[in-house]
């Protein structure tokens with residue numbers, strides 16, 4: 602690999618890194634869109650309930666609505682702390 | 686009845702006003718009665734870009750408040766037959782545009798024009814919402830840069846939910862992607878998101894790609910819509926864009942760099 606090529610491949614990564622990050626954030630923001638204004642509050646409430654029993658991180662609860670045909674599915678993911 | 690076209694972006698400074706002026710002038714040149722409406726209350730810039738700032742007497746808010754009628758506020762362009770602008774107010778009151786006021790002004794303009802082009806302010810707040818609410822078509826202006834693309838996606842979400850067409854269950858607002866400040870040489874080096882990348886992420890129809898060009902600054906210095914500068918790359922890109930909007934097929938001309946001597950020497 603030549604001297605100039607070295608810089609070129611660094612830069613290649615720059616645009617494709619931008620693209621990858623955008624794809625992830627845009628996909629996430631799209632699923633949070635569409636009417637479910639109550640989701641952040643629901644997420645917070647669930648987090649509080651879980652914390653009555655287990656100490657979890659602030660971002661331990663992930664919540665999203667998936668559309669499957671005519672019905673909507675509320676998907677809930679809770680990450681528990683690692684046990685030693 | 687006119688078609689109402691909003692030029693919007695979310696992110697500021699990406700080229701909405703430049704695009705509104707060029708697009709409006711292009712439609713008028715093609716023979717359509719066109720009015721460009723400045724929704725950027727408080728900042729008012731369209732008049733400068735279109736070179737009629739010294740002829741502003743009344744503005745959009747004066748008309749809404751009944752202090753002037755529409756004909757007193759509309760400014761006729763001196764160069765292009767059939768082109769008018771409705772300037773924004775410089776009031777600091779952000780609530781000066783009312784929903785009912787905007788609706789009645791747009792309805793009146795729609796009766797006497799073929800196209801009403803709405804130059805949206807940046808952001809996704811009230812002003813931007815009002816500018817897009819009554820639209821039939823949207824030009825979503827995007828720069829090849831992460832925050833601009835993300836904001837455009839948010840704006841697409843709003844266009845499909847918070848507009849009159851969406852709320853009344855009509856055919857959705859027709860969305861067109863306009864990529865501006867495109868630097869083909871930087872895309873070639875992998876430093877900048879390419880047109881394909883942006884289209885893939887946003888998945889809407891590409892209407893035009895406008896290159897990063899010194900012609901835009903020059904045209905704004907002179908108060909001439911850049912589309913009037915027919916020898917320039919940006920002027921030609923906007924001319925293509927308007928022709929495509931009106932249904933003509935035209936190739937995208939500015940996606941690859943014209944290599945100068947320097948570029949050819951270092952071609953890898």
Ligand SMILES: Nc1ncnc2c1ncn2[C@@H]1O[C@H](COP(=O)(O)OP(=O)(O)OP(=O)(O)O)[C@@H](O)[C@H]1O
Nearest residue numbers: 697698699700701702703807866896897898901902
């Ligand atoms: N294709 C281009 N090449 C070079 N410069 C450009 C191009 N398009 C726009 N600009 C410059 O970018 C700046 C912002 O443009 P413009 O005012 O049209 O953006 P805007 O989206 O209307 O901004 P705002 O959000 O503040 O209303 C201006 O200085 C303009 O000259």
Ligand SMILES: [Mg+2]
Nearest residue numbers: 701702725730
């Ligand atoms: Mg502007």
